Amino acid sequence: MPSTIIIGAGMAGLTAAHELIKNNHEVTVLDKGRGVGGRLATRRLGDGRADHGAQFFSARTPDFQAHVQQLMEAGVVNEWNLQEAEIVDTTFRHPRYIGAEGMNAIAKYMAKSVPVQTGERAVRINPIAGGCQVVTESGHTYEAAQLLITIPVPQAEALLKDSGLEPGSLEIRAFSNISYQPCIAVMAVLNGTATIPTPGILRFDENADHGVAWVADNRQKGISPNQTTITVHATHAFSQLHLEDDLNAVGKKLLDQLTEWIPACSVASYQVHRWRYSLANQRHDEAFVVGKAPFMLLFGGDGFGMGNVEGAFQSGLQMARFLLGTGRA
Numbered sequence: 001m002p003s004t005i006i007i008g009a010g011m012a013g014l015t016a017a018h019e020l021i022k023n024n025h026e027v028t029v030l031d032k033g034r035g036v037g038g039r040l041a042t043r044r045l046g047d048g049r050a051d052h053g054a055q056f057f058s059a060r061t062p063d064f065q066a067h068v069q070q071l072m073e074a075g076v077v078n079e080w081n082l083q084e085a086e087i088v089d090t091t092f093r094h095p096r097y098i099g100a101e102g103m104n105a106i107a108k109y110m111a112k113s114v115p116v117q118t119g120e121r122a123v124r125i126n127p128i129a130g131g132c133q134v135v136t137e138s139g140h141t142y143e144a145a146q147l148l149i150t151i152p153v154p155q156a157e158a159l160l161k162d163s164g165l166e167p168g169s170l171e172i173r174a175f176s177n178i179s180y181q182p183c184i185a186v187m188a189v190l191n192g193t194a195t196i197p198t199p200g201i202l203r204f205d206e207n208a209d210h211g212v213a214w215v216a217d218n219r220q221k222g223i224s225p226n227q228t229t230i231t232v233h234a235t236h237a238f239s240q241l242h243l244e245d246d247l248n249a250v251g252k253k254l255l256d257q258l259t260e261w262i263p264a265c266s267v268a269s270y271q272v273h274r275w276r277y278s279l280a281n282q283r284h285d286e287a288f289v290v291g292k293a294p295f296m297l298l299f300g301g302d303g304f305g306m307g308n309v310e311g312a313f314q315s316g317l318q319m320a321r322f323l324l325g326t327g328r329a
């Protein structure tokens with residue numbers, strides 16, 4: 001039975017794992033996080049929840065539409081009705097989907113049938129006879145014939161370097177095409193309700209001086225029925241400028257810009273998360289790249305192809321199909 005290690009249990013890694021397992025491959029997924037999902041991230045805040053990574057996603061490709069349909073039938077995904085936002089923002093004129101209990105629940109559902117080792121940060125890759133060995137920070141080793149790396153590209157490059165593996169010309173070209181924007185995310189618990197207009201979002205110009213790009217009311221969104229929580233995303237410029245600052249102070253600065261909708265007295269508590277890699281704003285045009293190594297090595301994730309949640313899904317699917325011999329040569 002062909003064996004594969006997948007580094008990264010985000011949408012790309014979990015999708016590849018599913019497809020390979022479906023086709024009788026032996027798969028082990030490693031993730032450094034305490035749980036699965038990566039940027040499909042939801043935090044529990046008291047009685048509430050807040051999505052602090054991806055906020056919603058679209059489904060434009062038939063494979064992903066079919067996957068989303070299955071997730072909807074399982075009650076894991078809902079459509080987020082943004083019709084009222086469409087009046088002012090034409091980019092919402094096609095369906096947007098969310099995790100019914102937060103975006104992370106989608107990854108948890110997908111991981112049910114996948115053997116994932118969490119808390120396992122890959123720190124070294126060693127070529128061995130017949131494949132590769134992955135060493136994790138905890139000292140465990142995993143061996144397989146094939147390796148898929150689905151972590152953000154700067155982290156993948158560091159992993160290769162630490163492993164003494166020279167990237168080939170294909171990887172170097174692909175990696176040089178890819179970059180990610182940082183994003184500072186604030187999650188606030190409110191005492192009462194907020195006055196964010198229906199359907200619960202505020203979207204500002206990316207160049208806005210106040211530094212706020214996006215606000216979502218997670219109660220109106222439907223993922224936090226017992227507690228009003230708010231997610232704020234800073235603009236990329238603001239995030240870049242304040243990435244290394246004291247996060248508590250940065251969170252307050254952002255919330256202070258929103259007192260028209262969220263009075264300071266209604267904020268019971270807040271937490272701040274720093275995403276060094278949020279959206280892949282520049283991507284390699286193929287869904288994955290084949291690495292130069294004495295074993296089968298593929299790199300994918302949202303830096304490859306379409307980007308976003310759907311692009312990560314497509315990247316994972318295309319990598320699996322390539323290994324199964326049903327994708328591109």
Ligand SMILES: Cc1cc2nc3c(=O)[nH]c(=O)nc-3n(C[C@H](O)[C@H](O)[C@H](O)COP(=O)(O)OP(=O)(O)OC[C@H]3O[C@@H](n4cnc5c(N)ncnc54)[C@H](O)[C@@H]3O)c2cc1C
Nearest residue numbers: 008010011012032038039054055122278301302308309312
């Ligand atoms: C703030 C923010 C807002 C966003 N908004 C949207 C949106 O509205 N719509 C949309 O479609 N997309 C959005 N995105 C992007 C979307 O979340 C990503 O494109 C997608 O989730 C990426 O999936 P992935 O599997 O490629 O990577 P990831 O989700 O990053 O998964 C990679 C995994 O690898 C793990 N990992 C990293 N290094 C190692 C290591 N050395 N060893 C083991 N594991 C490791 C990580 O823990 C992680 O779980 C947003 C992202 C952020 C952060």
